Every structure is written in C-alpha cells, then in structure tokens.
Amino acid sequence: MWRRRLGALLLRSPPSSSSPAASSCQRSRHHLLPTEEPLALNRLARLFTSQAGSDGDGGHSQKPFIAFVLGGPGSGKGTQCTKIASDFGFVHLSAGDLLRHEIASGSEKGELILDIIKQGRIVPSEITVELIRKAMEMSNANKVLIDGFPRCEENRVAFERIVGTEPDIVIFFDCPEDEMVKRLLGRNQGRVDDNIETIKKRLKVFESLNIPVVDYYSSRGKVHKINATGTADEIFEAVRRIFSSLRF
Numbered sequence: 001m002w003r004r005r006l007g008a009l010l011l012r013s014p015p016s017s018s019s020p021a022a023s024s025c026q027r028s029r030h031h032l033l034p035t036e037e038p039l040a041l042n043r044l045a046r047l048f049t050s051q052a053g054s055d056g057d058g059g060h061s062q063k064p065f066i067a068f069v070l071g072g073p074g075s076g077k078g079t080q081c082t083k084i085a086s087d088f089g090f091v092h093l094s095a096g097d098l099l100r101h102e103i104a105s106g107s108e109k110g111e112l113i114l115d116i117i118k119q120g121r122i123v124p125s126e127i128t129v130e131l132i133r134k135a136m137e138m139s140n141a142n143k144v145l146i147d148g149f150p151r152c153e154e155n156r157v158a159f160e161r162i163v164g165t166e167p168d169i170v171i172f173f174d175c176p177e178d179e180m181v182k183r184l185l186g187r188n189q190g191r192v193d194d195n196i197e198t199i200k201k202r203l204k205v206f207e208s209l210n211i212p213v214v215d216y217y218s219s220r221g222k223v224h225k226i227n228a229t230g231t232a233d234e235i236f237e238a239v240r241r242i243f244s245s246l247r248f
C-alpha cells in the first residue's frame with residue numbers, strides 16, 4: 001500500500017535530536033529543510049514495521065486524492081470545505097480543528113498549541129503533521145481535503161517528507177483583507193484568536209509565510225485560485241466547476 005513507500009522513505013531519513021520548538025516556521029523563513037521530527041519519525045517507522053505485509057487489512061491500496069485548501073484567515077476555507085465534502089464525497093480535515101481538539105483534550109501539547117494560536121503564530125510542523133497523518137489514517141478516505149495547511153514552507157516540506165506524498169491540487173481562496181477582518185470579527189464561535197489584535201498578526205503571518213507556499217505550488221501548476229468575494233453559494237459555483245472537472 002502507499003504507506004509502505006512512506007515507510008521506506010522514513011527508514012532512509014536521518015536521525016536528529018532537535019527539539020520541537022526548533023522546527024517552528026517563525027524561526028527562519030529560509031531554513032526550509034527540517035530534519036527534526038524524531039517523535040513522528042519513530043512512530044511512523046513503527047507503524048510501517050507493524051503494517052508490513054498487511055495489505056489485506058481493508059485499507060486503501062492507493063494513495064488518497066489530496067486537496068490542500070488555502071486562503072487567508074476568514075477567506076471561507078471551512079465554509080467551502082463543508083460544501084465540497086458534502087457534494088463531492090471528500091473527508092474534510094481542518095488543521096485548525098485538529099489543533100483545537102488537541103487543546104480540548106487537556107494534553108501538555110495542547111497547552112503549547114493554545115499559547116501559539118493565541119499569538120497567531122504557527123504550531124511546530126511535527127505536531128500538526130502528526131495530527132493530520134493520524135486523522136488521514138483513521139478516516140481511511142480516498143479523497144481528502146486538508147483545510148488550512150500547510151501554513152508555511154516548513155509545514156509543506158514536513159508533510160511531503162513524513163506523509164510521503166504531495167497534494168494533487170491546491171485550492172486558494174483569494175479574499176481582500178478588509179473582507180476577511182469583517183468576517184472574522186463576525187464569526188462568533190468564541191475563538192481565542194478572533195480578536196482584532198490577533199487577527200492583525202494572523203494576516204501578517206499569512207502574507208509572509210503562507211503566500212510562499214501558494215507560490216511554490218503555483219510554479220508546479222497545482223493551484224486553482226478562486227475569487228472569495230460574494231456569497232458562499234456564488235463562490236461555491238466556481239469551486240464546483242473545478243471539482244467537477246477533476247478525475248479522482
């Protein structure tokens with residue numbers, strides 16, 4: 001199965017003793033080759049070992065079709081993903097929701113995540129990639145939307161290395177800042193980061209760290225850019241055209 005290739009990849013990866021904090025996107029925009037995911041690597045290596053020869057476990061023998069869904073905070077990623085999931089049979093994995101779920105679990109890692117989210121910064125790649133990898137594994141889906149990830153080049157590199165694959169497409173919701181701010185301030189979900197001070201930081205982080213990821217995938221011909229102004233239904237019409245034309 002596709003995870004076997006991942007296992008082979010992992011077992012070739014060099015060991016490292018760096019701490020989780022060292023892999024933070026904020027540390028350096030130019031430090032793009034993280035070799036520091038010892039925890040995730042160990043777990044994945046175990047997973048590979050325990051699954052060797054277990055292709056008959058009912059899991060998918062092919063890698064799932066993966067769509068990364070990107071856009072600034074409040075651009076409508078979550079809203080559109082719900083519609084895509086319902087109309088096109090995708091499993092919707094929101095990286096932000098996975099992180100908030102970890103916070104709600106009361107774990108020590110959750111405390112670190114909460115602190116970072118309050119500051120509008122990016123959680124260390126190894127934490128987020130591990131949560132996404134586990135959720136993909138549990139869902140056993142053949143079509144997956146990954147909403148709000150990768151947030152920075154380091155996230156991207158970590159995902160591609162640890163999960164062992166690239167997205168098939170990237171959807172980018174392009175929305176003016178003033179519209180995003182208005183939507184976030186009206187979101188009303190009691191989120192610790194939907195206040196004007198944190199929103200300003202999130203917008204800066206989006207411009208400086210997330211746009212380079214969109215540029216990277218654009219250069220590889222994977223990005224579908226969608227104008228995210230108008231009603232949710234109007235935007236979904238553009239989304240529908242893209243997904244209807246795909247062969248998964």
Ligand SMILES: Nc1ncnc2c1ncn2[C@@H]1O[C@H](COP(=O)(O)OP(=O)(O)O)[C@@H](O)[C@H]1O
Nearest residue numbers: 073074075076077078079183186187230231232
């Ligand atoms: N096209 C739209 N027009 C106006 N408000 C919208 C639109 N799409 C989403 N919203 C609202 O804006 C807020 C942010 O949307 P959400 O889907 O959570 O965005 P994101 O996941 O990108 O942060 C939510 O309250 C949502 O209901």
Ligand SMILES: O=c1ccn([C@@H]2O[C@H](COP(=O)(O)OP(=O)(O)O)[C@@H](O)[C@H]2O)c(=O)[nH]1
Nearest residue numbers: 073074095096117120121122123148149151
């Ligand atoms: O891959 C991710 C996704 C989210 N976050 C953190 O979680 C917050 C909320 O993310 P979410 O995608 O839920 O926010 P949205 O863009 O949907 O408003 C972000 O500002 C980051 O602090 C992160 O660090 N890495």
Ligand SMILES: [Mg+2]
Nearest residue numbers: 077078096148
């Ligand atoms: Mg969201």
